[in-house]
Amino acid sequence: FVGVPNSTSEMLPDQLAYLKTYFGPNRMTLLLVASIxxxxxxxxxxxxxxxxxxxxxxxxxxxxxxxxxxxxxxxxHLFLALPFRDGMLWGWALPKRRGAAATTRD
Structure with missing residues (x-):
């Protein structure tokens, strides 16, 4: 994800939250442009x-x-450069998080 300006990690499950540390700052670099x-x-x-x-x-x-x-x-690669959240696209297929499920049960 080097050079990807819009990487999102919101779809990662809680047990894989440590992977967010591998995603660097969200900025466009020449590497992404050269790759495309x-x-x-x-x-x-x-x-x-x-x-x-x-x-x-x-x-x-x-x-x-x-x-x-x-x-x-x-x-x-173009989708990685566009400013949209992939969580909006695939969020419907994800199971609800525990925090959100606990508040709806009360």
Whole structure:
């Protein structure tokens, strides 16, 4: 998570709270920008290989799969750079915390 400006640790369970100490300060660094640019360049290269290969060949299929995986990597890195909380997206699937459950039972 080096260079990730919006890393969240709110979805970690209580027994894994110590992992929050490994997440550094939330600031954008050139490493994230360079990673996105590098993966995007590799994605374009894989796409060119897929387009240059004969249709239906193993080289085309392999390059197409690599293009798809690299494109997903670019998308993942972009999501790490965007300012939104992943807890909002996946919070509905998490079990309720003990503190919140104890107050609703009273």
């Amino acid at each position: 640019a590098g993966i995007a360049a590799v994605t374009v290269w894989f796409a060119q290989l897929a387009l240059a290969a004969p249709v239906g060949s193993a080289a085309m299929v392999g390059a197409s799969l690599l293009t798809t995986l690299a494109l997903l990597g670019v998308l993942e």
